[in-house]
Amino acid sequence: MHATKFRAAIAAAALLAFATPAVHAKPVDAPITETELAGHIKILAGDAFEGRAPGTEGEDRTIAYIVGEWAKAGLEAVPGSATPWLQPVPFVETQGLGSTARFSVRGRDFALPDDGIVLTGRDPSAALTGLPAVFVGYGIDGAGKVNADVKGKLAIMLFDNAPFGDKLPRYRERRQMLADAGASAVLVIATDAVPWEQLRETAGSKVMRLADAKPGAPVSGFLSPAAADALLKQAGEDSNALHEAAKSPGYKGMALPVSADLATQSAIRPFASNNVIAKLPGAKPDGKAVLFLGHWDHLGICESEGTADRICNGAVDNASGIAVLIEVAKRLGKGARPDRDIYFLATTAEEKGLLGAHYFADHPVVPLSDITVALNIDTIAISPRGTPVATIGRGKPAYDAVVREAATKLGRKLDEDGEADAFIQRQDGWALGAKGVTSLMVGGSFSDMKLLEAFLGSHYHTATDNFSDTIPLGGAAEDADLHVALGRAFADTKAWPGTAK
Ligand SMILES: [Zn+2]
The missing domain is CATH 3.50.30.30 (Glucose Oxidase; domain 1)
Known part of the structure; x- marks a missing residue:
């Protein structure tokens, strides 16, 4: 390149940058920290929440906390809802x-x-x-x-x-x-x-x-x-x-x-529990939507009277996933507004057989055919930083490419051996996938099977799934950043068509 032209080009670029800084200042989401996640998990998995069993006082506290945090994030109740923020789910x-x-x-x-x-x-x-x-x-x-x-x-x-x-x-x-x-x-x-x-x-x-x-x-x-x-x-x-x-x-x-x-x-006994549902209205909605979900419930008071610790607090399963959903909502709510509508769903009664997710799938607040992707987050505090990204529900090339690009941009390696799919029916995304919604569960927790099996064989569904400083949150923080990126990618009307195989 000619020197003079070169200098002129630099000058022009500098001028452009000065005149319209927004064009060049790419919106950057601050990384989600382990401390932020730990703060939520500590509360949700605290004894005051009684293990978050559906239909208990623990549910009321859990819902109040999630709604409060999502409202702070800038999410809204779904317009026209008779029960803002909540979808009552009738149980027997x-x-x-x-x-x-x-x-x-x-x-x-x-x-x-x-x-x-x-x-x-x-x-x-x-x-x-x-x-x-x-x-x-x-x-x-x-x-x-x-x-x-x-x-x-x-x-x-x-x-x-x-x-x-x-x-x-x-x-x-x-x-x-x-x-x-x-x-x-x-x-x-x-x-x-x-x-x-x-x-x-x-x-x-x-x-x-x-x-x-x-x-x-x-x-x-x-x-x-x-x-x-x-x-x-x-x-x-x-x-x-x-x-x-x-x-x-x-x-x-x-x-x-x-x-x-x-x-x-x-x-x-008939009773009602609740799915929590919120919406981040898109800047340029095109009728398609992204759905984030994770279950808020856990097993409640699970040990018989006389046991020292009677509460299954569910710190990893799934206070960790709800913590991630809160911070992802905050990044997407406070940062540059995505084009498409993004829904956030915290389901009830996953532990009873994905019941809240099945109910949502039967009574969706947005037509299921409009959901371009459902991203489920469950049991996420398993792995340290640097764990490769596995995807439950892989196999649709266009979707896999979005995940690969988002992960690679964040410096993550991919784990594409398909082992993670052993868990496909054991997570809320299954309820939506069974009805034709592309449902993915993306992250490090289902990549390192040794770490996952160590959890499943020890604290999983016991009274020892408690919050502690030794829960690995590095991988969860990285997965949280990845979900912010995935939310942005799938909500981008220019980059993602909204329908794909
Ligand atoms: Zn569970």
Whole structure:
């Protein structure tokens, strides 16, 4: 380049910069800090919030905190909402008051090993006698259809995911399908992966379902692996052989020479919990929207009386995700206003089976077809800084490219081995994905499986998921910055078309 022209060019550039600084001063979002996240987690996972169980005082405090922070961030209630900031979600809670189970094998009474069964009734009382039992394996065939005649029977089903497909329903849905097919009772054989004592305690306490959900079978429950083995053995079957046979996608179930008398008494209580919903109106809305979501609920008071620490505080699961949603809202709300509308959703009852997210998906405040992407944030305080970025829900090239570019710009490495997808059905995004919304869960937590499994095998869903200074928040802070960038990218009408494969 010629020297004179060069100098003139510099002068012109300088003049331009001076005259219109906004053109050159790229809006920069201040990095989200570990201290900011820790501040929110400490509060949300504090004992005053009682473990954030739906329908408790802990819920009221949680909602007040989230609404307060989002309002400070500049978010608004969704216009026209009869209940600003909130989407009431009607539930029915069933509490078992007592139950009895009697089995006979070929006409002879058979006593299950001690405490190997837990039952829940759908109605205030149920008394079923002489139910023929059928072992149904996973309860479905390779096409995802109910695999056996269960009408009027006791269906005994495996808990674990069916091994002959990766998009097949999990146990809750399979149990519901058996109920829909007319099963009078469904017993799920628990997995060795969950300690029986723990499962018995949680399953035996209170069960929540959406008030508008299909009713389950009159009686449902769990059998411990040991109790199931004993019952099958008494019926002349080898448990291992049955488990093996069930792995075939064509398995049709096996009638057992077992008859069951099941009785339950339950207290049924309708109540409402709430999804929290807010909107950041876009500067140039084009009808498409970005949805951020994360669940606010956790397990509440989870240990029996007399235990020193009775509260499952859910610091990592998912106070950490809500902390990130608060700070992401603040960056997007205070910084340069994105083009598209951005919705923020804090769901209830994720821990009860993604119930708040399912309710939102059935009653969306913005048409689901307008949501260009849903970004779910759950259990995010797992990894240190520098952890590669994995994405649950990868596979749509245009979306993957946005994530790759945003992550790369922030100096992050990508983890694209697909391992993270093992968790796809275990997070709120699944409820939206099942209805056609592109749902991603992006970050470091689902990248380093060693770290994730260490958490899942220790503090996860126990009273020790507490806030402490040793929770790794570096990765969460980086993931939070990444979500600010993703929010900006997907809300940019020039850079992102709003629909893509
Ligand atoms: Zn959880």
